[in-house]
Amino acid sequence: MNPILVLLPAAPAGGLIAGAAEAIGAAASIGTPIAVVTGPADALPGLAEQAASFGAARVHTAVVEGAELGAPAADAFEAAARLVQPELVLVPATVEGREAAGRLAARLRAPIAADIVGVARDEQGVVVRHSVYGGAYDVESAATYGPLIATMRLGSIDDRAEAAAPDVQPLEVTASGWRAATIESFEPIAQVSTRPDLRTAKRIVSGGRGLGSKEQFALIEQLADTLGAAVGASRAAVDAGYVEPSAQVGQTGTSVSPDLYLAVGISGAIQHRAGMQTAKTIVAIDRDASAPIFEIADLGVVGDLFTIVPQLTAALEARKG
């Protein structure tokens, strides 16, 4: 039955970490998805049910609460891996997901494949796919033997599994007592918008230094809202303070691969392109006809964004009727 174990720590702000449905979908495409969910006791039944609704054939649960960082969840994931003996361990590559994957790999001394964008099976077993150097190379990797632990880039996998009837089994976990850091407090990021998550959005509108100011960056937000898109930005726009750092797309920000990437006032430095050039369709608006972003745009428009963007937003609104 080729068990594929999916690690799903609870997000500190509540709920499963992002990418849970994708990871279970990917697991179902090559084997039987078995989830292990950790979190506070009161939230655990709901989290387990959610994992089953994403298609996990079985859900192991373990209570992880309190102030210790990292190690207690790792104890649960280690116990689950030893019990399930999976062929592959899949983990959404969020902050807590990477932490879980790294700790489990160190404990099992099982190989890690990081930031994968696809899974497949060949006659020798599980193979995972990577998009390397900003999408310039397609690479496949595998474990020489034993389980492989893979962190999965969010938004990279379209597979979704059918919902499964909840089969929830609490795990027996022996606390390792490993030395851990202490969490003093947690402050959730205020949800200021209902816009899609940049990491998984199908459409992204990104603004660059060409916007000129934080106030004028609102043009990007209006266009994004009209398209139902996430808001992205170049590093230059982030460094200039037009938008929060979490919006940064590129080598040192988020790597995205949406259906539509609309770049506005972004010249397209190599570090920005490395984070977005695998988008299916790229549209670029910039004043400078020699901007490198035009080398990869499906539609490039040379002109003044301050007239083009409002016109585009109005035209899209008009089309919606």
Place this chain on the structure above:
Amino acid sequence: MKIVVLLKPVPDTYGQRVLDLETGLADRAASETVIDEIGERALEAALQHAEQAGDAEVVVLSMAPAESQSALRKGLAMGAASAVHVADERLAGADYVRTAEVLAAALRKTGFDLVITGDASTDGTGGVMAAMLAEMLDAPGITRLESLEITADAVRGTRATDGGTMVVQAALPAVVSVTEALPDPRFPALRGIMNAKKKPVEQLTLDDLPLDEVGAALDETAAPRSIMTSVAERPPRSAGTIITDEGDAGERIAAFLAERRLA
């Protein structure tokens, strides 16, 4: 107090980065090798603490091919007191676990109160090293610190995590990783560059490391590894239609999106 900062020599992201299609390894000759910027930020944080506290020694550590030593020198030029360079041909193509084992063993040998590393490198983008090192060294680990405050026996700071930020602290010895939110690294001054030439660089091979102390074997094949099974260059993206705005570009983009069912 000894603070060890991990520096990773990587292909410069400002240039074209090339994978060797025969071996699947980075073609180090094809692009300039530089210290990953996030490592420079980690070093900056360590140096700032050392300057304020006065009693801290900052050491930089890399596992990298012998020819990458010039990149490590930059760490010395910025102000680190000494460098440890693990270079061994047997480590070419080492996977994450092997790399973590080697770094952990080197850290055991060097000794540390605090290890600071970047949260993810620009070439591997894995973001798992700090968590692995914390486990292998049985030390508290904190990933993705956006700020850090080091005292004689603890490290404390804000950690950027999924959906929010945490204030976290750990008793030393500890392993932490830092994000881009940390202050920009300093440029080495000429005096620093001159001094760097006189600073000690300890050269280590696998045979010098206490691998058994971190549960690792000298023989790389003694444990399962992650291996690359294929590598292909993606065809470069070609430019599509480029138009110059004649007053109707907004309308034309809207039509283009509608045609492709993207609006």
